[in-house]
Amino acid sequence: MRYLIALLIIIATASSLSAQERRNPQEVCTQKVGSLLFESYRFDAGRAIIGETKNDTILCYNPTDKAIRISIGEAPEGLMARFDKVEIGPKQSARLLISLYQDDPTKAGYYFQTFSLVENGEYILYPYFSYTAKLEESFAHLTTAELEASPKIECLTPSIDFGTRGEGSRIKCRFIVKNIGKSDLEIYRISTSCGCTEATSNLMIIPPGESTTISVTFDSTSRYGKQIKTINIYNNSPLSPEYKLTITGTIE
Numbered sequence: 001m002r003y004l005i006a007l008l009i010i011i012a013t014a015s016s017l018s019a020q021e022r023r024n025p026q027e028v029c030t031q032k033v034g035s036l037l038f039e040s041y042r043f044d045a046g047r048a049i050i051g052e053t054k055n056d057t058i059l060c061y062n063p064t065d066k067a068i069r070i071s072i073g074e075a076p077e078g079l080m081a082r083f084d085k086v087e088i089g090p091k092q093s094a095r096l097l098i099s100l101y102q103d104d105p106t107k108a109g110y111y112f113q114t115f116s117l118v119e120n121g122e123y124i125l126y127p128y129f130s131y132t133a134k135l136e137e138s139f140a141h142l143t144t145a146e147l148e149a150s151p152k153i154e155c156l157t158p159s160i161d162f163g164t165r166g167e168g169s170r171i172k173c174r175f176i177v178k179n180i181g182k183s184d185l186e187i188y189r190i191s192t193s194c195g196c197t198e199a200t201s202n203l204m205i206i207p208p209g210e211s212t213t214i215s216v217t218f219d220s221t222s223r224y225g226k227q228i229k230t231i232n233i234y235n236n237s238p239l240s241p242e243y244k245l246t247i248t249g250t251i252e
Helices: 002-022 144-148
Strands: 031-033 036-038 042-049 054-061 068-072 079-083 093-100 109-119 122-136 159-165 170-179 185-192 197-201 211-219 225-235 242-251
Touching: 031 122, 042 054, 042 093, 068 079, 079 109, 079 122, 093 122, 109 185, 159 170, 170 242, 185 197, 185 211, 197 225, 211 225, 211 242
Parallel strands: 042 122, 159 242
Antiparallel strands: 031 036, 036 054, 054 093, 068 109, 079 093, 109 122, 170 211, 185 225, 197 211, 225 242
8 A cells, every 4th residue: 555655646746747847938937037037926835734844846937048047045944945957048947946844833824935036146136036825733643632632712702893983093802712621722923914903912821711811903094994804813722723803893
């Protein structure tokens, strides 16, 4: 069985590479960075698991009549980016190989980093490459007993309607979040759906049976009509690692 699985992985990998090689770089590479053309310089990797490597490839093409030395400037923490060749010949293609690895569960949530192309020894500062991903912690390895002993996050009122307010109001709401599990609930990070909303917790580690208050402030300046703002609580609860709260209302 192990040999069959290994054979299937090899076939799938070869098929993927063959499909990639069949793509015509002159057709798919349309976005210019420096002298080169890329499939994209804004890359969304989608879902990525903490503790596992996420690999992606971006095709690039040299439309000029000269060979170009290519490399990547210093990549940000947790991200490795490199080309599969150090020089790309005229009318030739290359691949930009990107690997994301994060092993810190507190990094769960939206990941955004940027890096630059280095062409013939010179940094191309704009446009730069951006790489985004949704980092998630996997709990697939936990046994039934470990799941039963894990923390569990709960909010009896996960959505608050603040009614109708005037534009420019600073609207404050409070959520009571409780740990109904059997071990400490750890809040890694709290994020909101826009910069007009702030959210803080008065306690980041909540023992079993205890609660914390999530204080939310929404600045309605220059906001009008129906408003829906989301608060994401990233935590170590296997059942709800990204727990969502919402505030809604109308601004006149």
